[in-house]
Amino acid sequence: MxxxxxxxxxxxxxxxxxxxxxxxxxxxxxxxxxxxxxxxxxxxxxxxxxxxxxxxxxxxxxxxxxxxxxxxxxxxxxxxxxxxxxxxxxxxxxxxxxxxxxxxxxxxxxxxxxxxxxxxxxxxxxxxxxxxxxxQQVMHPRILWNAEIYHQARVPSVDCRSFLETDEGLKEFLQNFLLYGIAFVENVAPTKEDTEILAKRISLIRETIYGRMWYFTSDFSRGDTAYTKLALDRHTDTTYFQEPCGIQVFHCLKHEGTGGRTLLVDGFYAAAQVLQQAPEQFELLSKVPLKHEYVENVGDCHNHMIGVGPVLNVYPWNNELYLIRYNNYDRAVINTVPYDVVHRWYAAHRTLTTELRRPENELWVKLKPGKALFVDNWRVLHGREAFTGYRQLCGCYLTRDDVLNTARLLGLQA
Ligand SMILES: C[N+](C)(C)CCCC[C@H](N)C(=O)O
Ligand SMILES: O=C(O)CCC(=O)C(=O)O
Ligand SMILES: [Fe+2]
The missing domain is CATH 3.30.2020.30 (NE0471 N-terminal domain-like)
Known part of the structure; x- marks a missing residue:
């Protein structure tokens, strides 16, 4: 025996x-x-x-x-x-x-x-x-992508009616969203109210200093470059919150003019390349705490937000990435680490930026009225091309826990 x-x-x-x-x-x-x-x-x-x-x-x-x-x-x-x-x-x-x-x-x-x-x-x-x-397990199964991988996957957009009225439509949408960190709904009526109905189908809306449902044109109404016609390099939003917003919804209601395409980059794909090339740099990006900051004094808007956390956030037991904070506009003074660490951190940040900027990692889409985009703001960076003319964008942030809750209730691993 x-x-x-x-x-x-x-x-x-x-x-x-x-x-x-x-x-x-x-x-x-x-x-x-x-x-x-x-x-x-x-x-x-x-x-x-x-x-x-x-x-x-x-x-x-x-x-x-x-x-x-x-x-x-x-x-x-x-x-x-x-x-x-x-x-x-x-x-x-x-x-x-x-x-x-x-x-x-x-x-x-x-x-x-x-x-x-x-x-x-x-x-x-x-x-x-x-x-x-x-x-031995991953918490969140994902498919990391560059432009070619995403295009070849031919991920379908979900029709608005099927999204709103059937569990299958909603589940298909959420499965795409969980795997790729982006997902589209088509044939949405181009209004703020209809966009809100979509958002409420999968989550609670996260009200922030920008309001509940936000709506903007290039009118300089707020103290942030988003409210201009300028190009915006790839970034994640609200890095200056202790808990950055989990999901962002974009719906372009009108654009009469040129340019204004949306750029999407899978931050986890880029980070995985860094891990492969230079594991010590990946580790530094996941260990060095940083501050991001938003200071606003425009009209009646007075805000001062500070968020602290590393660029890459991983679960310590399996090294799985769950959140990337990347916003070079909103990154605050670095005063949380001594000079020699700072220098190594800049080198690591450069490696990550090089990956994020590779043209083959860029997915460009033109948002049109009727097509709503959901972006996992903990994973996928967004940016935009400069534009001319009149452009109206609406959307909102969603609370992440509630999106994942909806997905789990439909039987998905989230
Ligand atoms: C979407 N909306 C226009 C409301 C937000 C603009 C926030 C932009 C800010 N720089 C950030 O990246 O967090
Ligand atoms: O204008 C856009 O397409 C996006 C601007 C932006 O980065 C944002 O609103 O968070
Ligand atoms: Fe943004």
Whole structure:
């Protein structure tokens, strides 16, 4: 029996935590204390250590802390499955707790605690919810793009009626939006009110200093270059908020004149190139905190906003990007790092900018009345070409949590 289980254990690659140490050698040292679930196929093996339980299930080696195991107990007295909320008072758990007994069958881990309480875990559940399991998964599946990838994907626009009236239309739209960070709705009546109806179908509108639904022409009514006819280089908006707006909706209601095309660039595609070419620069961009700032004193508008955070924001456990802040217009004085770091940061920023400016990464579209564009402002940069004539643009920002909420309720991974 032991021979067979050891043979099985030898098939696994070396432990990710100790790359130099073959798994087999660790097992030989620890062999007398390994247990495994008896029936074939042998999918699970475990052993108790001084302060944690080591569990191998399917392809995952998990190290589970005893307090964690007590804290996540899903028994009726510890967890209320109706509201999906914990009833257990975590602060009442002895930090030196250790299970009195451990047993594993084909699908379940059973732990008996010193006070007799029994905790059961589905092995499948642990595989998905442990740190080691999470680390292997992405939170947000995406397709990174340059202009060619995006064009070749032939991502369809969704028709306004299908978007408003059917779950399939909405789901298709949101799936495109989650994968590419941009999505279009067609045949929208060219008014601010109709644009608002679209926005409300997927989220709550995020009211900001620019209003709820904003509407602008090149009338200099606000102290920002957006309210001119000038070209705007690629950027993300509201970098000067502690939480930049998650989504931006654009709907061009009128343009009598030339130019004014919209530029879109996938910031995560560019960042992925930086990671490949210069991982230390990617790391710097994800670690150095920066300020962005908006100071306005025009007419009755008086605002002073400051947002702090790095250019690239990643989940620390899997290094997955979730937010890029990139706005060279609104970047504030750098006073958060010493001079030598500043210089390396400028070099890293240059590498990223070079990627963002590659013509092959630029997607140019002309927004027309009837075609609304949704942009993931945490991922995709936008800009515009200079223009002549009269141009009216309306839109709004959306709260990100609520867009993702809608997507999850439709069964999408968001
Ligand atoms: C869309 N709307 C015209 C309302 C906003 C303009 C905000 C522009 C600002 N520089 C930023 O990038 O955040
Ligand atoms: O005028 C445009 O097309 C976009 C301007 C802009 O960057 C913005 O409104 O956030
Ligand atoms: Fe903008």
């Amino acid at each position: 032991w021979g067979r289980s050891l043979a099985w254990l030898f098939q696994f690659p070396s432990s990710p935590r100790c790359p130099g140490l073959p798994w087999g050698r660790r097992i030989l040292l620890a062999a007398p204390r390994w247990h495994h679930s008896a029936p074939e196929p042998l999918k699970c093996a475990w052993q108790l250590h001084g302060d944690h339980l080591e569990l191998r299930y399917a392809e995952t080696l998990m190290r589970l802390d005893f307090v964690w195991l007590r804290d996540h107990c899903r028994s009726a007295s510890c967890y209320n499955t109706k509201p999906h909320q914990r009833s257990l008072d975590t602060a009442s758990v002895d930090l030196d707790i250790r299970p009195k007994a451990v047993r594993v069958d084909e699908a379940t881990l059973f732990l008996t605690w010193p006070d007799g309480h029994v905790t059961r875990y589905g092995l499948e559940w642990l595989g998905r919810n442990s740190y080691e399991g999470q680390k």
